[in-house]
Amino acid sequence: MIPTSxxxxxxxxxxxxxxxxxxxxxxxxxxxxLGSSLSCIEIVDAxxxxxxxxxxxxxxxxxxRIVFSxxxxxxxxxxxxxxxxxxxxxKLDVYLQSGTTLWGHVTLTKDVPAIDASxxxxxxxxxxxVGFALGHRLRKQDHGVYCILSDGECDEGxxxxxxxxxxxxxxxxxxxxxxxxxxxxxxxxxDVMDLxxxxxxxxxxxxxxxxxxxxxxxxxxxxxxxxRDGKPLVVLAHTVxxxxxxxxxxxxxxxxxxxxxxxxxxx
Numbered sequence: 001m002i003p004t005s006x007x008x009x010x011x012x013x014x015x016x017x018x019x020x021x022x023x024x025x026x027x028x029x030x031x032x033x034l035g036s037s038l039s040c041i042e043i044v045d046a047x048x049x050x051x052x053x054x055x056x057x058x059x060x061x062x063x064x065r066i067v068f069s070x071x072x073x074x075x076x077x078x079x080x081x082x083x084x085x086x087x088x089x090x091k092l093d094v095y096l097q098s099g100t101t102l103w104g105h106v107t108l109t110k111d112v113p114a115i116d117a118s119x120x121x122x123x124x125x126x127x128x129x130v131g132f133a134l135g136h137r138l139r140k141q142d143h144g145v146y147c148i149l150s151d152g153e154c155d156e157g158x159x160x161x162x163x164x165x166x167x168x169x170x171x172x173x174x175x176x177x178x179x180x181x182x183x184x185x186x187x188x189x190x191d192v193m194d195l196x197x198x199x200x201x202x203x204x205x206x207x208x209x210x211x212x213x214x215x216x217x218x219x220x221x222x223x224x225x226x227x228r229d230g231k232p233l234v235v236l237a238h239t240v241x242x243x244x245x246x247x248x249x250x251x252x253x254x255x256x257x258x259x260x261x262x263x264x265x266x267x
Contacts, residue, residue: 008217008218011042011045011046011049011217012217014045014080014083014084015041015042015045015217017079017083018041018045018076018079018080018082018083019038019041019079019243019244019267020264020267021075021079021082021089021092022034022037022038022041022075022076022079022259022267023038023244023245023259023263023264023266023267024259024264025075025078025079025092025095025096026075026258026259027258027259027260027261027263027264028093028095029095029096029097029258030258031075031095031096031104031258032072032104032255032256032257032258033072033073033074033075033104033255033256034075034242034245034248034254034255034257034258034259035181035183035241035242035248035251035253035254035255036070036072036073036076036150036179036181036241036254036255037073037074037075037076037079038076038241038242038243038244038245038254038267039073039179039181039214039239039240039241039242039243040070040073040076040148040179040181040214040239041076041079041080041243041244042214042215042216042217042220042237042239043148043177043179043214043220043237043239044068044076044077044080044148045080045083045217046177046217046220046221046224047066047146047148047177047224048066048080048084049217049221050146050221050224050225051063051064051066051144051146052064052143052144053066053084053086053114054084054085054086055084055085055086058086058113058114059113062141062143063143064143064144064145064146065116065129065132065136065143065144065145065146066114066116066145066146066147066148067116067117067119067125067126067128067129067132067145067146067147067148068106068115068117068119068125068148069119069122069124069125069126069128069129069147069148069149069150069153070119070122070125070148070149070150070153070179071105071106071107071118071119071120071125072104072105072120073150073179074102074103074104074105074106075095077106077115078091078092078095078102078112079092081112081114086112086113086114087112087114091111105118105119105120106118106119106120107120116132122150122152122153122156123153123156123157123158123159124158125147125148125149125153126147126149126158126159126162126163126166126176127158127159127161127162128147129145129146129147129162129174129176130162130165130166130171130174132145133145133166133171133173133174133232134169134171136173137171137173142173143173144173144174144175145171145173145174145175146175146176146177147174147175147176147177148176148177148178148179149176149177149178149179150178150179150181150184151178151179151180151181151182151184151189151195152184152185152189152192154178154195154198155184155192155193160205163176163202163205163207163234164205164206166205166206166207166232167205167206167207167231167232168206170206170230170231170232171232172228172230172231172232172233174232174233175224175232175233175234175235176207176232176233176234176235177220177224177234177235177237178234178235178236178237179214179237179239180198180214180236180237180238180239181214181238181239181240181241182238182241183241183250183251183252183255185252185255186252187252198236199211199234199236202234202236206231206232207231207232207233207234208226208227208228208229208231208232208233208234209233209234209235209236210223210226210233210234210235210236211235211236211238212235212236212237212238213237213238214237214238214239215239215240215243220235220237223235241254241255242254244266244267245259245263245266245267246266247260247262247263247266248263
């Protein structure tokens with residue numbers, strides 16, 4: 001067996017804990033978007049690890065920016081904030097309950113300073129991230145900007161307008177990571193609006209495009225470090241919707257139905 005690095009072991013432990021937390025949150029709150037949250041755990045963890053976001057920088061304006069465009073997967077975001085020491089676990093215990101400040105879509109709130117943009121209506125995240133990246137350039141700042149998208153929102157024209165603008169302006173500090181779990185709200189992505197050849201489309205818009213296993217954090221981090229050749233970077237991260245709970249993996253139903261009590265030991 002190939003030895004696992006300490007960093008990789010830490011990432012595996014964080015992601016396993018986050019999956020258990022997501023299942024518990026979904027079960028307790030009877031909440032949807034379980035599958036979407038589970039598919040992007042490693043992606044969010046890799047972005048937090050690669051960026052300069054930390055408990056020390058979370059409240060600062062002088063740091064990298066992260067736009068979580070697929071805001072309906074809020075449980076993944078909150079659970080990884082907890083794992084990285086930026087969110088009190090007690091707040092996750094009352095997710096979606098009366099008086100909570102953690103809502104079903106990632107929303108900027110004073111209790112969670114590490115949110116750079118409220119999100120929910122799909123297709124707006126990449127335009128916001130492009131605005132951050134352009135603003136940094138105009139202010140001569142070298143901060144990175146990350147945008148985590150769903151594959152379904154790549155049906156949206158606003159996503160491609162932003163992609164074209166970023167490529168034309170060569171916003172090389174901008175990174176888009178797409179949770180390519182191949183299932184959107186009603187059916188398989190290929191049956192709703194086939195995105196392939198996905199990588200070639202981004203390259204045609206002036207981006208460097210890399211495809212990886214979205215559950216392999218080492219591969220994700222290597223992709224985030226790849227040469228950009230003066231272009232924005234997009235990482236097409238192939239994932240499994242509902243990853244970690246066999247009962248719901250690769251199902252449309254995982255987008256809507258909450259975790260069961262029996263799923264808590266599986267996650």
